[in-house]
Amino acid sequence: VCREASRACRAFMGTIVAPDATTRTEGDLLLVSISLPSLRKAGELDLQLAPDRLELTAPGYHLVQPLAQRVRDSEATAKFDKKKRVLTVTLPIVSLDDSNAEGEAEAAAAAAAEVEAAEAAKAASDAHLLRAEKEEEAAEAAVRAAGERLEAARSALLKAQQAQQAAADRRSAARAKAAEVRSKASSQGRTGTAAASAATGAAAGAFRGVAEDAGGDQAERTEKANATALQAGEGLAAAGGARPLPGWISWRQDLAAVAFIMEVPGIVESSLCVSVQPRQLRVAFRASAGEALRDYVAELALAGEVLTAEVRHHVAELNMMLVLAKREGVMWDRLQPPTDAGG
Missing domain, CATH: 2.60.40.790 (Immunoglobulin-like)
Structure with missing residues (x-):
């Protein structure tokens, strides 16, 4: 109990x-x-x-x-x-x-597990090796592509530098030619109206080559046209055919047209405003002066009549040319009408 x-x-x-x-x-x-x-x-x-x-x-x-x-x-x-x-x-x-059989079975199972683990490790190693080889091939391809792009960039840079130098050489040659023309015009003094007209015709032809031809080297043709136009302007000024104009404007003419050269670099073409009456021209635009913009305006009375619907212009790096078609195919003896009765 x-x-x-x-x-x-x-x-x-x-x-x-x-x-x-x-x-x-x-x-x-x-x-x-x-x-x-x-x-x-x-x-x-x-x-x-x-x-x-x-x-x-x-x-x-x-x-x-x-x-x-x-x-x-x-x-x-x-x-x-x-x-x-x-x-x-x-x-x-x-x-x-039984114990021996059990031990052998356990050993066989352990051996099989080891073999399986070794095979899995080998498969993982092979897969890693394959990925590494693919990554190495991709890296080599990327290096080759980068080298090719670098070589292409160097070639493009060299061509751009050569083109820039050629353009600079052409501009220098055009300026030298213009200086030579001015020097000759100054030494020869006043020339006849016929000589001025011939120079003006050459300038107008040069402008048409610049404004209308879509092929070739535009900068070179512009420089040549400017040089020829400058020669014509000197001839006209020496012949007494031009009234005083703003320092950045010169003019030329032939029987069919009168051309105006605006010697202003960096003209913003989108700002250009041109108003033409039969005997009057007004032009206004903006041009870059460093980081700032400067406004230019000119109003000119014309000695002869022009066709208001036939106006052409071309903006270049250093200047702009404006061409008006004459109503009558004659040479003007001056650009603007006289300001007094004695004109």
């Missing part, structure tokens, strides 16, 4: 004890008997088996029992004697042959 009361008290208080356990061998079986006096039914216990140990958990009990021999835990049986409150676990002992 005292023992039963003690067990009940321990169970009530939640005390965990290790039950008594004995082991014995019967043939090829290992029997483990565990005394569980306070256990009421087998459903309250939990039994875990392994080849080398036994673990039991029940209300008020916990036991971990090492086994002296290896067993086949998957073939074990257990029986609970309710009268004696004893659990008997029967476990087949692993024989030497």
Whole structure:
């Protein structure tokens, strides 16, 4: 009665004890008997088996029992004697042959796992090597493409520099020619109206080559036209055929047209405004002067009549030319009418 009361008290208080356990061998079986006096039914216990140990958990009990021999835990049986409150676990002992076979199976499984891991590692290494080769090929292709682009850029830069130098040489030659023409005109003094008309005709022809021809070197033709026009302007001024004009305007003529040269660099073509009446010309525009813009305006009375619908202009880097068609095919003896009766 005292023992039963003690067990009940321990169970009530939640005390965990290790039950008594004995082991014995019967043939090829290992029997483990565990005394569980306070256990009421087998459903309250939990039994875990392994080849080398036994673990039991029940209300008020916990036991971990090492086994002296290896067993086949998957073939074990257990029986609970309710009268004696004893659990008997029967476990087949692993024989030497079984143990060797089990060891060989484990070794074979381990070897197979090692082979599989090695094959996976080799596949990963091969894939990494293939990616590295592709990346190296892509890098080499990118380097080649970059080299080709660099070479093309160098070639384009060289051509641009050569073209720029050629344009500079042509401008220098045109300016030198213009200076020569001015020098000759100055030394010769006043010339006849016929000589001025001939020079003006050459200037007008040069302008038409610049304004109408879409092919060839535009800058070179513009410079040549400006040089010829400058020569004509000098001839006209020497012949007394021009009234005073703004310093940045010169003029030329032939039988069919009269041309005006605006010697202003950097003209903004979108700002150009030209108003033409039969005997009057008004021109206004803006030109860049460094970072700023400067306004230019000129209003001219004309000595002869022009056709208001036939106006052409051409804006170049250093100047602009404006051409008006004459109503009558005659040479004007002056650009503007006289300002007084004695004109």
